[in-house]
């Protein structure tokens with residue numbers, strides 16, 4: 001097992017990474033600040049898909065605790081006011097007190113929702129992350145962004161609320177669908193683009209091993225991703241500056257996700273896929289500005305395609321792109337701010353108001369009709 005630390009002074013916490021470590025949940029899940037063990041009362045938030053594989057092993061590991069399981073529907077629509085409220089009502093009717101713990105067992109949807117519940121119930125209870133998708137292991141379980149969606153946009157209600165511990169069992173990835181593995185790889189590629197050109201090259205060289213779920217390759221990708229994210233979060237916990245880089249591709253990506261969710265289509269675009277396309281649009285925008293060589297754009301596109309991710313945007317009206325992106329949380333004084341790569345391994349936060357250029361970048365990345 002390997003352990004990293006997210007260094008946030010009194011909110012610091014460990015990320016444990018290893019194969020089969022779910023069995024050790026009773027000892028690994030503890031509160032590092034109070035030097036205390038996992039509380040007696042534990043509220044496990046999960047969904048039926050994940051529960052079918054991993055709930056029993058977790059219950060066995062935590063046999064000495066009072067475990068209450070709350071299952072939400074599988075899919076992005078669980079990140080809603082409705083399921084947030086239902087979970088809180090259940091906590092209350094169970095008589096759980098402030099010394100309980102919320103444990104997220106699942107992907108990013110379960111983690112984001114569980115974290116916001118933990119941040120809100122009785123103004124905050126202990127929170128533990130057991131991420132079971134690659135995306136959640138490399139990204140959403142680390143850093144403390146918790147949220148639910150509104151009809152108008154992604155993650156518009158939430159809190160920064162750090163977990164006490166993140167337990168990453170790489171064996172959970174054996175049951176993951178190929179599509180979800182690819183979604184996780186999109187966020188892994190993101191780290192290479194924003195922060196680490198060598199890691200990007202390593203990903204290019206290890207495509208086959210990662211897609212074949214080679215444990216050594218996946219463990220390295222998870223570790224390096226968590227290291228990069230932990231370092232950025234430690235520097236800028238509440239996204240006042242550098243943390244915004246973790247949003248590469250997300251201004252465009254969240255617009256795509258929201259456009260489809262508003263049509264009640266939760267299946268066509270998953271988060272990692274929308275982010276993949278968003279990263280291509282951001283790269284093309286920089287190419288059009290003459291600030292990123294075509295070769296870099298091609299490398300980004302090729303790597304995403306190798307990971308079986310989409311690189312073409314759906315056709316949306318420019319007015320709809322504008323309206324959706326205007327709700328992005330990075331908007332300042334009415335100006336949309338994008339994360340734009342200046343090289344592979346480097347990116348910047350920039351206001352960009354030249355809509356003809358943005359439109360060109362989007363159109364250049366659209367599906368051909």
Ligand SMILES: NC(=O)c1ccc[n+]([C@@H]2O[C@H](COP(=O)([O-])OP(=O)(O)OC[C@H]3O[C@@H](n4cnc5c(N)ncnc54)[C@H](O)[C@@H]3O)[C@@H](O)[C@H]2O)c1
Nearest residue numbers: 049107108109110132133135136139140145172175176271
């Ligand atoms: N908080 C953050 O920093 C952050 C970062 C990135 C993404 N996110 C959010 O995360 C969400 C996406 O997360 P996701 O990609 O994990 O999606 P998800 O949680 O919907 O999981 C994807 C699918 O995999 C299934 N699944 C989960 N673990 C499994 C396993 N081990 N075996 C088999 N099936 C399994 C789920 O039931 C689901 O059907 C989005 O809402 C996104 O906004 C948050």
Ligand SMILES: O=C(O)C(=O)C[C@@H](O)[C@H](O)[C@H](O)COP(=O)(O)O
Nearest residue numbers: 139143145154155243246247250329
């Ligand atoms: O941790 C962060 O910071 C990120 O931006 C990580 C993103 O991958 C993630 O999708 C996050 O939820 C997006 O945050 P938001 O603030 O744009 O809603």
Ligand SMILES: [Zn+2]
Nearest residue numbers: 187250271275
């Ligand atoms: Zn993301």
